Amino acid sequence: MNVKLLIGLAIALASPLSALIATPASAADNIANRYLKASEPYSKATCPVKPDGINNFVYFSRDREAIQGHPLLTNTRFSGAQIMYSWRNLEPSEGQYDFSDIKADVDYLAQHGKKLFIQLQDASFSPEYKPVPNYLLTDKFDGGVTGQYTDDGKLEGWVAKRWNDAVHARFERLLLALGKEFDGRIEGVNLQETAIGVTAKSDHSFSAARYIEGIKANMQALKTAFPKSTTMIYANFMPDEWLPWDDKGYLRGIYDFGNQIGVGLGAPDLMVTRKNQLNHALAMMHENSFTVPLGIAVQDGNYIGETGTEKVVKKRKNLVPMLHAFAADFLKVNYMFWVNQQPYFEEDVLPCFAEYKNIQGGQ
Template sequence: MNNTHNFSATRLALAVSLAVSALLAACGGGGDAGHDAAASATLEAVQAVPVAQAHNTPTAPDAMADVAPRVAPWELQDDAVESAAFLTSQMQLAEPTEHALAAAAAAATADLRVKWNPGHYVSLPLRDESTILKALAEIRALPQVKGLILRYEWAQLETAKGVYDFSRIERDLSLAQGAGKRLWVMVATKVFRPGGRAVPDYLMTPEYEGGAYKIVIGARDAIGSTERYGQNAALHNTKVRDRLVALGNAMGARLNRHNALEGVTFNETAMGQTLVPLTTEQKRAYFNNLAQVDAATQRAFPNTVVMQFINFPKTYMPGLVTSMAGSGVALGGPDIFLEDRDLNTHIYPLYDLAKGKVAIGPSVQPENYATTVQHGAPNPPKISELYAFGRTRLAANYMFWTRPRFGNDYPRVLEFFKSSAFPKDAAGGLTTTCPSTYAACTARL
């Protein structure tokens, strides 16, 4: 990563490096070996543009970040009336019902121990076997670095309605387990690459209101395509919600008790700048349904940490986090920006609501290595500062560190991991206390 504060003097190669690695690794990373050729072809096109433009140009076809702001302007605004109404609704839904009490009674005889291995995990931009093996080799001698977090798109996991393919996850679990490490699975319902599909094809029909909505990513046309938009799943539609719940149920039935599976998480809550704005009713329904998906997935994985990455919109986050804490759903986030006003004022305080109740897992994204505020000028923080913020301010049980494909940021992370400043206890200095909403914590079942 370029460390200069004079952006105009930045070399083109390093500007492209920042663009590529940020675009590849946003929201948890993840990709396939087959995408490498397309990524290289796109990179050649990027190298022809000026430095400042290269810093904001889409490059790789999988797990891409937005080039325009990831967070739409309205998501940074706070509607106090709507926020209070949504919070109240989630608090009411959290009150025990006869059905919930009956389910709790039935669960009393079940094995509800949660696999619990706090520590540091590495997020990869690609998940081809060679990249995974290389990353595992780099952390093999670091017991505090427990494993990897990899991203899998919904459309890759459900190839047709009710037809599931978890073979890639199972392969990656096997690779991690073989190296004595563990795996976090991120289920992605949002894609940033132009023309990418956020949901399986069968959902993209009138029955499901198209299944997804287009999000503006500020991109040029994708190579060989006129498409300029990413997608986000249309979770305001109850039928789309129910299909995502079904995916979680199928995954849980197959993978929940795998001892190498540490956790399952969903990508960030930021909805993005929609091509066609959603109504207030649709936004409210979206986050009400997301809360239901989170809770249902936690029930489908009773022995595995289930997490939701949160950031924006501000209006719905207090209610969503309240629901998560009541349902035993862990709280994670896509960014550690040390000096960002919006995050420090409105989002990071929500971690305090979850602290001690559920697991907490912030992540360090490529842009977090480069600046301390969203879309800020280059101002690279020290790795030790990112670590201290996650450990102390956010009370992390898990920290996810992105391993960009280019630049010197990840070598700096590895250097910190090997330094005397990095605690040598089993969790690398992170909190290990079993959260109060978990029946019990165990290293393995």
């Protein structure tokens, strides 16, 4: 997620407004800070976490082999595993699909009474990895992918041209093939985050309007392909918009559309003290009512209040009970995806999701 680039865009877009707002105590500043202390009421939450109807999954990214013998298999508090599968691996050549990894994971989890939640990868945060099939990397599909860049112009990954009609048509066929094979057999499937490091300057085929159309088209195709299993999109940030100052209705529109067609809404990174996340996806969930499932992912670094880091902090407060309480009460989510990051998952998550007994009721 290229938050730095989005912040840079926001500053540029908000500059006329800044000239009119003179003091830190302004209304715009106040609204931007409105949720900064929202997590404080949940800071005293403790372990073990009481069952509350949230479906808890363990997120393995693309490390699918790690589910073998994993503690989630014998813990009734976890519904199953969320695993990322790249478009590149699922369609090695045009129209030829290989779902063998998914089938193996569905069967293995089922042996232990667990379900699979698929995350489809069409974007990467590695300059070395293009997550789409080679046949898309041609003129017929306008190259198929485009680079994601930081605000200083550094290439940080790739994303499928979601706004390109030809690329969308191939993605829709992938979804339909997956749905034919797995709808009703898996717990759910989610599309990757909407935040991308792309601008009209870095890719002349891109525009915010076309991007919104492409995202909605993918959402509709997802719902058509999976009428039984849970469907979801990680809608966290949108290009050319920065909330709350520059609200063009882009992100809000995605949430409204998902609720309208029956596609769940979610986001990566449960960052409860960061204005960026609080003013975007977390605000969307908190401020609105939904008839579709909501989900939130606790990803690398979130166990220590950061994001995208492999840092190991030995002396730390266990944030898991607070994160769970915040997600349950403030966001009212139906799904939580806990990343299998060590040592935090073993030392912090598992103790909080031990088999729970209602001592007061004598059970």
